Amino acid sequence: FAAFRANRKDSYSELMKHLERAHIISQSSAWRHFSIHFIMFLSAIAYLDFKESFAQIPRMLLAIPGSLMDRYPKGNPGRSNISMWKEVALPDDLKKLFT
Numbered sequence: 001f002a003a004f005r006a007n008r009k010d011s012y013s014e015l016m017k018h019l020e021r022a023h024i025i026s027q028s029s030a031w032r033h034f035s036i037h038f039i040m041f042l043s044a045i046a047y048l049d050f051k052e053s054f055a056q057i058p059r060m061l062l063a064i065p066g067s068l069m070d071r072y073p074k075g076n077p078g079r080s081n082i083s084m085w086k087e088v089a090l091p092d093d094l095k096k097l098f099t
Contacts, residue, residue, distance in 0.1 A: 016040070016052075019036060019040050019043065019078075020077035020078060020079060023076075023078035024077060027066075027067060027072045027074065030064040030067035031064070033063040033064070033066070033067045034067075036078065037060045037063050038056075038060055040079070041053055041056035041057070041060060044056060051080055054080075055079070055080030055084075056080075059084055073086055073087040073088070075090045
């Protein structure tokens with residue numbers, strides 16, 4: 001059982017890393033931005049991460065208007081471990097997508 005739980009935690013961590021990167025890329029598109037937050041929300045529920053799932057609710061509500069008004073924290077990975085208002089430096093490998 002411990003091995004199953006460890007593998008499940010690793011899988012969730014890996015999934016969320018990919019979603020964080022997708023979030024950074026999607027921020028300028030209202031629908032994509034909302035969709036990534038919705039997928040983060042569903043993933044957090046599936047993996048019983050209730051802190052993350054609750055944190056995604058206001059992010060989902062603000063994703064579309066934020067993207068449409070170009071008022072979103074660029075580079076922010078979109079997770080509960082970072083303020084939803086904080087801009088974050090882009091990862092080096094993603095910088096070329098924004099130049």
